[in-house]
Amino acid sequence: MSVTASPKLAVPRRRWPAPVVWVVVAVFLVVHVLAWQATEFSPAALIAGWEGMADFLAESLPPDFSVLGKSLEAAVITLYIGLLGTTFSIPFALALALLASRATTSAAWAQQAARAVLSFLRSVPDVVFALIFVTAVGLGPFAGVLALVFHNTGVMGKLWAEAMDESDRGPRDAVKVTGASGPQIALHAVLPTVMPSLAGLLLYRLDVNVRSSLVLGLAGAGGIGFLINQSIKLFRFDEMVTHILVVLLLVVVVDQASGFVRKRLGA
Amino acid sequence: MLAIRGLRKSFGGRTVLDGFDLSVEPGEFVALLGPNGSGKSTVLRCVVGLETPDGGEVEVGGNAAMVFQKIHLVGRRNALDNVCSGALGRLPLHRSFFFPQDVREEAMGCLERVGLVDRALDRCARLSGGQQQRVAIARALCQRANVILADEPVSALDPQAAVQVMELLKALAGDGMAVVAVLHQPELARTYADRVVEMKATVAA
Numbered sequence: 001m002s003v004t005a006s007p008k009l010a011v012p013r014r015r016w017p018a019p020v021v022w023v024v025v026a027v028f029l030v031v032h033v034l035a036w037q038a039t040e041f042s043p044a045a046l047i048a049g050w051e052g053m054a055d056f057l058a059e060s061l062p063p064d065f066s067v068l069g070k071s072l073e074a075a076v077i078t079l080y081i082g083l084l085g086t087t088f089s090i091p092f093a094l095a096l097a098l099l100a101s102r103a104t105t106s107a108a109w110a111q112q113a114a115r116a117v118l119s120f121l122r123s124v125p126d127v128v129f130a131l132i133f134v135t136a137v138g139l140g141p142f143a144g145v146l147a148l149v150f151h152n153t154g155v156m157g158k159l160w161a162e163a164m165d166e167s168d169r170g171p172r173d174a175v176k177v178t179g180a181s182g183p184q185i186a187l188h189a190v191l192p193t194v195m196p197s198l199a200g201l202l203l204y205r206l207d208v209n210v211r212s213s214l215v216l217g218l219a220g221a222g223g224i225g226f227l228i229n230q231s232i233k234l235f236r237f238d239e240m241v242t243h244i245l246v247v248l249l250l251v252v253v254v255d256q257a258s259g260f261v262r263k264r265l266g267a
Numbered sequence: 268m269l270a271i272r273g274l275r276k277s278f279g280g281r282t283v284l285d286g287f288d289l290s291v292e293p294g295e296f297v298a299l300l301g302p303n304g305s306g307k308s309t310v311l312r313c314v315v316g317l318e319t320p321d322g323g324e325v326e327v328g329g330n331a332a333m334v335f336q337k338i339h340l341v342g343r344r345n346a347l348d349n350v351c352s353g354a355l356g357r358l359p360l361h362r363s364f365f366f367p368q369d370v371r372e373e374a375m376g377c378l379e380r381v382g383l384v385d386r387a388l389d390r391c392a393r394l395s396g397g398q399q400q401r402v403a404i405a406r407a408l409c410q411r412a413n414v415i416l417a418d419e420p421v422s423a424l425d426p427q428a429a430v431q432v433m434e435l436l437k438a439l440a441g442d443g444m445a446v447v448a449v450l451h452q453p454e455l456a457r458t459y460a461d462r463v464v465e466m467k468a469t470v471a472a
Contacts (some may be wrong), residue, residue, distance in 0.1 A: 043318055050414055112296055168339075169340050170335065170338075170339035171340065171341045173335075173339065174316055174335060174340070174406070175355060176316075176355070176411045177317065177331075177332065177410075178353050178355050179330075179355065179356020179357070179410070180363075181360065183360055184355045184358075184360060184363050187364065188348075188352045188363070189341060189352070192341045192344050193342075195343070196343075
């Protein structure tokens, strides 16, 4: 059966969007036109230049698998850069997250200071950190590890602080009533509650950092990114494709492994 | 053991408590009854310091512990660790990373008192509601409390578990503790409490 309004009931009139909505839409469109022009966005150029891409593909296929051994070795270095960059940032990220979270720190000035440090570390891209550290320790994987430690401390510290902020207030109150101090509340109410989330975020960051270390390699931090850069400079696109296939494998393996563990953690 | 005089508290202009008095002797079990918003929970929260009263005096002869309606254990930790956390107030930070052996022994004694020694190593999230509330009471015991404030301790429990928890609280009062419980069930209050205090809703501003 269907329900119909009795004819005496006045149906509310459809409402047009408020003028402010039109203004927002107009601004949105104008910004996109400006962006289109500034980026020289041109589908025509892409179509006209298809031969260039075809040549590139023709040169890169079939892949040159003679470099596979070298490629795999370098991929392991890339993995190691991502791994150390993640694990060595744990103590710094944890300390800053504990200071930055409302759940664990009551002094507003300490929260603000920790948040400022995290924002700074987060807003400097890892590639920029890498370029800075290259001047100190020279080209190579070590500069990449240092860059990731700094940038990842910023990102992971913020993610962890947010996870702590969202933790249930109840156990915190209950432990506070026993007379526990701030650090004791963090240790025995907040951290045990959020541990699965923290571990899940850690694995997610490992995944991201392994991919970042690839880009750092392009900037001279060694690993497989460095080999890709070299192949391009030497116009050995067939070698490059081998490296890229290895990268694909690496990324899929790390992604699947971290996804599997995160699922088991329920995070 | 517990003396509250002229307690006043308002939240954002709404007066919840306006000169509340209560005194509880050792060994006495007092039930607080009253409609939602009459300030029953606020009284308890002011006593343990989770709220700061606007005025009045709270005197606790010893150590006040609190038991919550939502229990508030750390569900991922086992019962023993949760009970040990009651001792945090007397442990210096450097001894509180891992609970010392003497605290673990004392906590086992507290679990024995609530009849859950055999569940000591079970994660709290795997215990039933009634068992969880008894673990929370054991945590209060591990705090060496002589005043137990229970905020609707049985509202989330089935009738059988509720009776177990009420009998436990009654028995603790029998041991000489002062027990104050906010209840929503007048029949439980009449059955178990030595004294029932009815609170009226303050006029909403």
